[in-house]
Amino acid sequence: MNEMTQPYRLAEAAPVSWFQFATRHRASIASLVVLVFPLVMPFTALAVNILIYGLYALGFNLVYGYLGLLSFGHAALFGTGAYLCGIAIVHFALPWYAAIPIGILGGLLMAALIGVLAIRTRGIYFAMVTMALSQCVYYLFYQAVDWTGGENGLRGINVRVVDILGVKLDFINPLTRYYVIAAFVIAAFFVLSRILASPFGAVIEAVRENETRAKASGYDVTVTRLLTFILSGGFCGLAGALQALHLSIVPIEILHYDTSGIVVMIALLGGMGTFFGPMVGAAAFLLLENLVSVWTVHWQLIVGAIFMICVLFFPAGIWGTLISRGKR
Amino acid sequence: MAGLSLNLVLLQLFAGLALGAIYVLFAIGLSLIFGMLTVVNFAHGAFYMVGAYVGVYVLMLGGNFWVCLIVVPLAVGLLGLAVERVLIRPLYGRGIDYPLLLTFGLSYVMVELVRIAFGKTGFPFDTPEVLQGAVNIGVGYFPLYRLFVIGATAAVLLALWLFLEKTSFGLIIRAGARDPQIVRVLGVDVARVWLIVFGIGTAIAGFAGLLAAPLQGVIPEMGSTILAEAFVVTVVGGMGSIGGAVLAGLLVGVVVSMTSLFAPEMGKVSIFALMAVVLIVRPQGFFGRAGLMS
Numbered sequence: 001m002n003e004m005t006q007p008y009r010l011a012e013a014a015p016v017s018w019f020q021f022a023t024r025h026r027a028s029i030a031s032l033v034v035l036v037f038p039l040v041m042p043f044t045a046l047a048v049n050i051l052i053y054g055l056y057a058l059g060f061n062l063v064y065g066y067l068g069l070l071s072f073g074h075a076a077l078f079g080t081g082a083y084l085c086g087i088a089i090v091h092f093a094l095p096w097y098a099a100i101p102i103g104i105l106g107g108l109l110m111a112a113l114i115g116v117l118a119i120r121t122r123g124i125y126f127a128m129v130t131m132a133l134s135q136c137v138y139y140l141f142y143q144a145v146d147w148t149g150g151e152n153g154l155r156g157i158n159v160r161v162v163d164i165l166g167v168k169l170d171f172i173n174p175l176t177r178y179y180v181i182a183a184f185v186i187a188a189f190f191v192l193s194r195i196l197a198s199p200f201g202a203v204i205e206a207v208r209e210n211e212t213r214a215k216a217s218g219y220d221v222t223v224t225r226l227l228t229f230i231l232s233g234g235f236c237g238l239a240g241a242l243q244a245l246h247l248s249i250v251p252i253e254i255l256h257y258d259t260s261g262i263v264v265m266i267a268l269l270g271g272m273g274t275f276f277g278p279m280v281g282a283a284a285f286l287l288l289e290n291l292v293s294v295w296t297v298h299w300q301l302i303v304g305a306i307f308m309i310c311v312l313f314f315p316a317g318i319w320g321t322l323i324s325r326g327k328r
Numbered sequence: 329m330a331g332l333s334l335n336l337v338l339l340q341l342f343a344g345l346a347l348g349a350i351y352v353l354f355a356i357g358l359s360l361i362f363g364m365l366t367v368v369n370f371a372h373g374a375f376y377m378v379g380a381y382v383g384v385y386v387l388m389l390g391g392n393f394w395v396c397l398i399v400v401p402l403a404v405g406l407l408g409l410a411v412e413r414v415l416i417r418p419l420y421g422r423g424i425d426y427p428l429l430l431t432f433g434l435s436y437v438m439v440e441l442v443r444i445a446f447g448k449t450g451f452p453f454d455t456p457e458v459l460q461g462a463v464n465i466g467v468g469y470f471p472l473y474r475l476f477v478i479g480a481t482a483a484v485l486l487a488l489w490l491f492l493e494k495t496s497f498g499l500i501i502r503a504g505a506r507d508p509q510i511v512r513v514l515g516v517d518v519a520r521v522w523l524i525v526f527g528i529g530t531a532i533a534g535f536a537g538l539l540a541a542p543l544q545g546v547i548p549e550m551g552s553t554i555l556a557e558a559f560v561v562t563v564v565g566g567m568g569s570i571g572g573a574v575l576a577g578l579l580v581g582v583v584v585s586m587t588s589l590f591a592p593e594m595g596k597v598s599i600f601a602l603m604a605v606v607l608i609v610r611p612q613g614f615f616g617r618a619g620l621m622s
Binding site: 070117118120121123124125128129131132133135136139140143257261264265268298300301303304305307308312315 | 362366368415418419422424426429430432434435437440443444552555556560563593594596600603604607608611
């Protein structure tokens, strides 16, 4: 009796692994974690930083992890969001709920400007062109002293009370501030998850996996890249706007090359191309930075070395390594 | 505009060439390394900075500028050899992003190590006495040291050209840049060639840092600014092309210098505008091969 004569049996419904479950409910799970997060953190200010940098990395990851283009110019998107939100409040006395969309819009527009130029190049050029263009943005904001405060940064973004539908929330209270910012981050989780689950999200990953095949399937690779970059700018712009509200000042360093570099480190540390990676990376990176800077002022040495070790030995990052274990 | 004589413009042009000479040296190393190893060396600025600091150290030990000119490229080149051998070699064949990310992390480590060793504040770097002062170059007085920078760059370019075109090792390098696989099949140890090219590229970066030191002073962060500008040079000139790096480096220097004459605050922005124009008109750069971009 050979195998052919045996009746074909349907495979029993495989139990849903934790990984599949986590993928299906990724936005909800991330939101829950964010809600309980400040309770386990040593101090709330750090938790707020992790939220904002996590959101920034989430936007970056859309381009690097999902689209497969390495950008070294995301500081321009983050910084433009922060500056435009700040300018709306300081120079136009707009309320916070109007300033945040302006920040998002700033991120989108800057991403469109940089994207149109950078998308003309491919591969390794992309990192260089985005870095050079963001350096240009740094100089422009640095020169526009009347609007941006130049070297001193944009000061006076004082939002003390956040009122939502008549409810007045005390934005000075760290925990309240955390949950106000968390509300935006949670919204971003659901938007991003929706984008990735959409047919457009599949095209993004198709372009990363095989550009030629995506093109042959009738997708416009250039437009996909540009749109993804612009979407990424929206997330980073939101992160920047929240950063401006949180710090109540926009320092010029926000546009510096180092700000672009940090997000690359966070995304790689967490695990690029994964949904939870950026948040995990932001938590790991900022906790590490805090721990090391207690011990020595030369935290960049330790962080740089750890990053190199990651590139050499753990390119999948913390979350990426966990996933590959979980899939087995 | 009445105050702007032709002589002033010409002098500014020469100043631009001196500035461009530094860009040329920096970008040549970057281009050489990319052309051979397809590694974008994000630590190139750090090697440039280390070159300036080795110069400071040699002067501290009582050496003079001429000793620096010999010691700096050797020391930085040796550091480059060690970095390629230990850190970059394991990453070959793992995707083009990984060596880039590694050198990016390395630049943080190098900058911070220099801060630990020499402090955060930086040093002034005196122009060597023989090269102080100015000479009449026909259109006006021009700083002697800047002339020296142009001359030294020309000498390095000539030496590099002779090495690449007239020696058998240079032949291997040129062949390896075109098709490493065939070169390997012919029995050449390509890994050793790559090692040496990385060493040469970083040595030239260190030399550029030393030449720039009397012009700009020496600080740990001096490398990251020029890195972005050198990327403009390589994009304009075409990645992996040495001729492109030379032409674009000088062009960028002159553009910065000329813009500074008319609109001082726009000097740095102008080169990015130049890059934007090149990207729109000719995305692969002056001498770039389209194939290298993917």
